[in-house]
Structures are given as structure tokens and as C-alpha cells.
Amino acid sequence: MPVYSEKVMDHFQNPRNVGEIENADGVGELGNPTCGDIMKIYIKVKDDKIDDIKFKTFGCGAAIATSSMVTELVKGKTLEEAERVSNEVVAEALDGLPPVKMHCSNLAADALHLAVEDYKARKAGKGPLGRVETPEHDESEHDLLEHA
Amino acid sequence: MKIINFDHFAATKMRPEVKDAMEPFFMQEYGNPQSIHTLGDEPREALNKARLQAAELLGAASNEVIFTGSGSESNNLAIKGTAFARMDKGKHIIVSKIEHFSVLNAVKALVKLGFEVSEIPVDKYGSVDPQDVKNALRKDTILVSITHASNEIGTIQDIKEISKIVHENSGAYMHTDANTSCGFIETDVKELGVDMLSAAPHRFYGPKGTGLFYLKKGTRIMPLIDGGIQEFGRRAGTENVPAIAGAGVACELAKKELKARTAHLLPIQKYITSGVLGSLYEVYLNGHPEKRLPNNLNFVVKYIEGESMLMWLNNKGIMVASGSACTSKILKSSHVLNAIGVDPALAQGSLLISLGEDNSLQDAAYFVKELPPVVNKLRQMSPLYEEVMKNRMQSVQV
Known part of the structure; x- marks a missing residue:
């Protein structure tokens, strides 16, 4: 299967930090089952650092690999550092993704940011935030992707 | 491993008999079937033989078989070829909702040119109700195209009944996309009662790069590729002789097996x-x-x-x-x-x-x-x- 890099295949086949954290301090969930991707990230926070992180993902190979990679990138990092990790950073850490996967399957960092936001909201007595639905793609977007 | x-449905391995039939036409008998000189003799023979083999499988006359480049091309030829030849009679086409993209996108292109399309729904099993086709027929319907069997869910349609209804109630042509079914179930054009049929030999152990198109005698279509007189003037361009020779053998094997x-x-x-x-x-x-x-x-x-x-x-x-x-x-x-x-x-x-x-x-x-x-x-x-x-x-x- 040549479409994915070796790193993507590794994270797809041996995903790191799969699972859920009971009594998580923050949960970020986003996606849309119609598009085929839902990512859920759980974090445990201690001294403003990500003490533990786990994920569950419904989606394609890229969706699973990006979820796994983002957990590995931010485990033990401060919340501020975690917030600076973007979807592009995750894709780069995986040695890139096929263009068609850059949009819908590359949302793991967004899910992480949501988890941090959820943690802050809970601390402020405003959480939990719940799942965020991402919009479905429109036709014009397909054309662009096809030519990319 | x-x-x-x-x-x-993506690819079948060619049968050794198919490969053997193709082999001579790459290097030894590389001539053009349209040549009058000796180099054209064997390739021309091969073309005639393959046409007979394909006609046998489809229950057609050999001059009713046209070789195209793919199953998708055959579907495009049926739909656009009919539309362009019959637009003076009407601009309405009927297809089902579960057609292959080579049908759905072909009619989509025609809609941009002013044609109208009715998409017939299917039930939970993916079956088209022939009565729904009857109800969709109009005075200006020029073509009905319904797949013989779905390339995704495998459901076989009652093409015989649909053809009968179309011909009894309208002047529309009836085409069926048999690209998935041909080679695995009966696809006799007389039994199905169709005016046109598409089939794809690469789906049944033939080579890629060639498609079959059945065009009943007297059915008017406009070619998509104009040029020489190849394929009875319905598809210009030098013939893909090795692939066609292989396709012929694939058809013969299908008929037998x-x-x-x-x-x-x-x-x-x-x-x-x-x-x-x-x-x-x-x-x-x-x-x-x-x-x-x-x-x-x-x-x-x-x-x-x-x-x-x-x-x-x-x-x-x-x-x-x-x-x-x-x-x-x-x-x-x-x-x-x-x-x-x-x-x-x-x-x-x-x-x-x-x-x-x-x-x-x-x-x-x-x-x-x-x-x-x-x-x-x-x-x-x-x-x-x-x-x-x-x-x-x-x-x-x-």
C-alpha cells in the first residue's frame, strides 16, 4: 500500500495510547460520522502538564495514525506547548499524508486543542463541551482535492 | 505471504489462453487490420474472429459488436451516442440511482447541455421496479439505461421486463450496463431484449484496454470518436488488436464455462x-x-x-x-x-x-x-x- 508513509503505517498498525481515561480532566471529541472520521482525545492534567493522554478514533488509516502521533507528541508537555501543535505539525511528524487526507483525516491536533479547552472550561465551571461536528465537504472541495 | x-471487480488475472492469443500481435503480426497489403491479413483475421467470439457470448450478430477501449467507454457511447443522434426526437433520459459513475456522470454532462434525466429509485435490496420505469417514460424519452447487475451490491435487475415495458410504451432505446454481470451470468441480448449493452472482458479474465459494445442492427447512435471507418464507423482509431484478440478468447471461455x-x-x-x-x-x-x-x-x-x-x-x-x-x-x-x-x-x-x-x-x-x-x-x-x-x-x- 504505497499511499502512506512508513511512519503512518507504523502508527496505524501499532497505535500508541489507545483507550479512554476514566475521570479525565478534559475530553475533546470532533468529527462527523457521515464523513467517516471521529476523534476523541482524553487528557489527565497535572501541574499544567499533560500527565496522561489516550485516544479513540473512528476513521481511516490516516485518522488513526494522526491520533496516535498527536498523543505521542504532547505526552508530558505543558498545555501551552500542546496548544502550539497544529494539524500540519502532526502530518509532518508522520512524514506527510496524501493530499486527499490532509483535510478530514488530519484533525487530531484540533481534537487535542478541544480537550485542553474542555479542561479549562471544566475548571471554570463551564464544561464539559461535548462533541463538535465538523462540516461535510461540498462538491467544489472535491474538485479541488481531485486535482491536488 | x-x-x-x-x-x-478491480482486476482479474488473465487466463493463459488469453495471453497466448494476444502474443502474436505485439511483434510478429503487428500490422494494421485496415491495411490492404499482407501485413494487415492476420490482424484483420484476429479482429473478425474476436468479433465472432464476442457475438456468440452475447447472442448477437458479429456486425452488431463494436470493440471500445473500456466498459466506461461503452456506457458513454450508449448514452452520449444516443443523445446526440436523437436529440431531435427528445431530450429525456432515464437511469437508475445505482448506476456506475460512467453512466451517472455521462448523463450529468448531458444535463449541462440541456438534457433532462430521471433517476429511478431502488428498494432496500437495490431492485428497480419496472413499473417505476413505465411511470417515468415520456413522449420525449429517447433512452433508458439500467445496469444489469450492480457493481457494488450485486443485485440483478429484471432487464427483460424493463426492456419490454420501454419498447411497448415508448420509442426510447434500451441500454443495459452489463460490465459487471457479463462473463458470470447469462447476457443474451435477445433474451434481455435490449438495443445496446456494455460489457468488460477484463472483468472476466480478459485484458484491460478493451470493452464490448452491442449495438442492435438499426439502432442509431453518433460516434464519440470520429475518423476512419474502424468498427463500422462507430469508433474510429486504429484497433487495439492484441487486446481485442484476447477479449475474444475471454468471451469464448465465458460462454463455455x-x-x-x-x-x-x-x-x-x-x-x-x-x-x-x-x-x-x-x-x-x-x-x-x-x-x-x-x-x-x-x-x-x-x-x-x-x-x-x-x-x-x-x-x-x-x-x-x-x-x-x-x-x-x-x-x-x-x-x-x-x-x-x-x-x-x-x-x-x-x-x-x-x-x-x-x-x-x-x-x-x-x-x-x-x-x-x-x-x-x-x-x-x-x-x-x-x-x-x-x-x-x-x-x-x-
Whole structure:
């Protein structure tokens, strides 16, 4: 299967930090089952650092690999550092993704940011935030992707 | 690792007889069939022979068979060729909602030029009700194109009845896309009563690069490629002689082996169906339970996504396809699953199997053993599954 890099295949086949954290301090969930991707990230926070992180993902190979990679990138990092990790950073850490996967399957960092936001909201007595639905793609977007 | 091809709709391995028939026309007999000199003799003979072999399989006269470049081209020729030749009679075309993209996108292109299209819905098994076709017919309907058997869910349509209704109630031509069915079930054009039919020899152990098109005598179409007089003036361009020679042999083999193929495929299909449905819960079979091709299976596995399933099976040496959005390259789940009422979220868990002559019951047993761990692994990772399990636990506790 040549479409994915070796790193993507590794994270797809041996995903790191799969699972859920009971009594998580923050949960970020986003996606849309119609598009085929839902990512859920759980974090445990201690001294403003990500003490533990786990994920569950419904989606394609890229969706699973990006979820796994983002957990590995931010485990033990401060919340501020975690917030600076973007979807592009995750894709780069995986040695890139096929263009068609850059949009819908590359949302793991967004899910992480949501988890941090959820943690802050809970601390402020405003959480939990719940799942965020991402919009479905429109036709014009397909054309662009096809030519990319 | 042994490779098990459960994706024959994508590619079949050519039969040795097919390759042997093609071989002379690459280097020794490389001439142009249209040449008057000696170099044209053998290629011309090969073309005539292949046309006869194809005509035999379809129950047609040999001058009713046109070789195209692919099954998609045959469908385009039927639809655009009819539209351009008959636009003075009307601009209305009828297709079903579950056609192949080479039909749906061809009519989409015609809509941009001012044609009107009616898409007939299907029931939950993917069957077209012939009465719905009758109700959709209009005075200005020039063409009805309904697939013989679905390339996704395998459901076989009652083309004979639909053709009868079309011809009794209108002046429209009847075309059927038999690109998936031909070579595996009967596709006799007289029995089906069609004016045009498309078939794809590469689907039944022939070479890629050639398609069959049946055009009943007296049916008027406009060619899509103008030029010389090749293919009775219906498709200009120097003929792909090696591929056509191979396609002819594939047709001859299909005619001879049709019954044996079904006898070989049915037990494998049955084994996989009961094996998968028996070992996994919340998995459904799509398509008609009986009126379906012997070589196709389409499952929906709830709570997981098709591409990741496909990739894990690939690791085990099992090659399958899926109708999920992620595998579609246009990021949309299957329009066929959508048309039979499968929820778009569930369509993500689509698993498409197409069998062929190189498959055995051992392959089926291996697949049935390997699938459940893959599904369970992905379900354990799925937030959708987690949600459902939690809700169930709660309802049990209440």
C-alpha cells in the first residue's frame, strides 16, 4: 500500500495510547460520522502538564495514525506547548499524508486543542463541551482535492 | 505471504489462453487490420474472429459488436451516442440511482447541455421496479439505461421486463450496463431484449484496454470518436488488436464455462456470508438475498471505517474494497448504499468482496477466521462503539 508513509503505517498498525481515561480532566471529541472520521482525545492534567493522554478514533488509516502521533507528541508537555501543535505539525511528524487526507483525516491536533479547552472550561465551571461536528465537504472541495 | 484477491471487480488475472492469443500481435503480426497489403491479413483475421467470439457470448450478430477501449467507454457511447443522434426526437433520459459513475456522470454532462434525466429509485435490496420505469417514460424519452447487475451490491435487475415495458410504451432505446454481470451470468441480448449493452472482458479474465459494445442492427447512435471507418464507423482509431484478440478468447471461455463458474463461486459466496454473519454481530449483508451475482458480497460492519478494515486485511494478504468515504477518493460514501437506504455513517463500514476463479473455500475459511479480530480491534478503538456500549450498559442497569 504505497499511499502512506512508513511512519503512518507504523502508527496505524501499532497505535500508541489507545483507550479512554476514566475521570479525565478534559475530553475533546470532533468529527462527523457521515464523513467517516471521529476523534476523541482524553487528557489527565497535572501541574499544567499533560500527565496522561489516550485516544479513540473512528476513521481511516490516516485518522488513526494522526491520533496516535498527536498523543505521542504532547505526552508530558505543558498545555501551552500542546496548544502550539497544529494539524500540519502532526502530518509532518508522520512524514506527510496524501493530499486527499490532509483535510478530514488530519484533525487530531484540533481534537487535542478541544480537550485542553474542555479542561479549562471544566475548571471554570463551564464544561464539559461535548462533541463538535465538523462540516461535510461540498462538491467544489472535491474538485479541488481531485486535482491536488 | 499468499495474496487472496477478493477484489476481482478491480482486476482479474488473465487466463493463459488469453495471453497466448494476444502474443502474436505485439511483434510478429503487428500490422494494421485496415491495411490492404499482407501485413494487415492476420490482424484483420484476429479482429473478425474476436468479433465472432464476442457475438456468440452475447447472442448477437458479429456486425452488431463494436470493440471500445473500456466498459466506461461503452456506457458513454450508449448514452452520449444516443443523445446526440436523437436529440431531435427528445431530450429525456432515464437511469437508475445505482448506476456506475460512467453512466451517472455521462448523463450529468448531458444535463449541462440541456438534457433532462430521471433517476429511478431502488428498494432496500437495490431492485428497480419496472413499473417505476413505465411511470417515468415520456413522449420525449429517447433512452433508458439500467445496469444489469450492480457493481457494488450485486443485485440483478429484471432487464427483460424493463426492456419490454420501454419498447411497448415508448420509442426510447434500451441500454443495459452489463460490465459487471457479463462473463458470470447469462447476457443474451435477445433474451434481455435490449438495443445496446456494455460489457468488460477484463472483468472476466480478459485484458484491460478493451470493452464490448452491442449495438442492435438499426439502432442509431453518433460516434464519440470520429475518423476512419474502424468498427463500422462507430469508433474510429486504429484497433487495439492484441487486446481485442484476447477479449475474444475471454468471451469464448465465458460462454463455455458460465455454468461451471457459478457452480464454483456459489459455495464460496455462501460460506463467506454465513461465516461473517455468524461470527460477528451488527454486520449486515447488502443487496438482494437471492437475485444477486454469484461473485459479489457487500457487508456493512457497524461502528468502524472501511479503509482501516481494508488496510488490516491487506496486512493479512486479503485484498478487498470498500464503499466508505475515505476509500472513494472523492470523500463521499457509496451512492449505491445511500440509494438502498444505508445511513451514511454506517456506509463508512462498507466491505466489498468480489470473487473469481482463483478463489477457493480455503480462502473463504481463512477470511472468515481473520476478519473478526480485525473488526474487534477497530471497534475497541472506535468512539462510536464506546458510546453504544455505554448506552447499553446503562439500559441494562436500569
